[in-house]
Amino acid sequence: MQTSRAILFFCLSLLATSTHASNRYYADNTLEPSQGFAWDWGIGAGYYIEDSYLVGIDSYNDGFEPDIHLALSYDHFYLDYDQSQLSGGLTIGYSIVDKFEWGLDLVGTNIQSGFDETGLAFYEEDVIEELAGIKSRNYDFDVGLRLSRRFDNSQISFEYLHDISGAHNGWVMNSFFSQIIPWRNWEFRSGIGLSAYSEDFTNYYFGITPSEANSNRPVYTPSTSYSLIFEFHAEYPINQNWVFLTGWLSTWFSDDIHQSPIVSQEYQHKAKVGLRYVF
Incomplete structure (x- = not known):
């Protein structure tokens, strides 16, 4: 049991942003039913600059991070782990319906770090x-x-998710619209999304219980909340295998989040530039 928890924590610890959309939101995602087994992967690294929304943490943070993309599918089942998108992360899913450009999937993913x-x-x-x-x-x-x-x-998607890990036992609703514009050898991706979080979610992560309160951190009990996300990416193939990529991610939080005593600001930004090798 402890080993399985350690493996799960390791996978989730690779996720590095406050909320995660994953590549399933993008219009060219490969998460479709396949005939038999199919897979694709790439690896690289990037340099990032970001600010933190938590109090006490340096508002300027930078460094290098891996860029890993792994997509596996078997018939209607799929697994996608994508760090090439700044909002990327781990997604496990099953395609229930895929007809006439409509899709209905059962998905599992991490939302909050x-x-x-x-x-x-x-x-x-x-x-x-x-x-x-x-x-x-x-x-x-x-x-x-x-x-x-x-x-x-382009693609538009809507999600209703419920926590099964026992962390907050709340719900999350996501909506996202993305568009891809090719120009010469460049590919530009942009997306905008709106997420709503239940009271259980918001209170678990951003509320302050009486045992946590002190003179500078009063008891805080928020209600439902939401966030707005904007993401932009650009990719350029240097040659057959190497791809240059860059991106920007901005997230804005509603009052119930940013008025928390442990939140320093109502927004978070992250920029990244890097290289990826595609096999």
């Missing part, structure tokens, strides 16, 4: 003064239905 008094990384040992005394918030794993409609170079 966990954090504790050391920040977003549980393996850090130094306690952040502004977060000292808070309880650990665990990664969640949410399962539900996703309805999508594809057009020529």
Whole structure:
């Protein structure tokens, strides 16, 4: 049991943003039913710059991170792990309906990164003064239905997901519209999404219980919340195998999130530039 939990935590710890959309949102995603077994993968690295929404954490953070993409499918089942999109992450799914450009899928994915008094990384040992005394918030794993409609170079999708990990036991609703514009050898991707979070979700991650409260951190009990996300990516094939990529991700939080005593601002931005090798 401990081994399986460690493996799950390792997979989820690779996810590095506050909320995750994953490549399933994009109009050219490959998450379709296949005849038999199919797979595709690539690997690379990128340099990123981001600011944190948690109090006490340096608002400017940068470094290198891996860029891994793995897509597996067998008949109606699929698994997709994608870090090439800034909002990317792990998705496991089953295609129920795929007809006339409409899709209905059963999907499972991580929505919210966990954090504790050391920040977003549980393996850090130094306690952040502004977060000292808070309880650990665990990664969640949410399962539900996703309805999508594809057009020529765009896609719109809607999701209703419920946490099955026992972290917050709440629901999340996502809507996302994406468009892909090719220009010469470039490919430009843009997307905008709106997510709503249940009271259980918001209170678990951003509420403050009486045992966590102090003179600078009052008890806080938020209600339902939402966030708005905008994402832009550009890719350019250098040769047959190497691809240059860059992107920008912005997230804005509603009052119930950014007024939390452990949240420093109502937005979060991240930019990235890197290279990926496609096999």
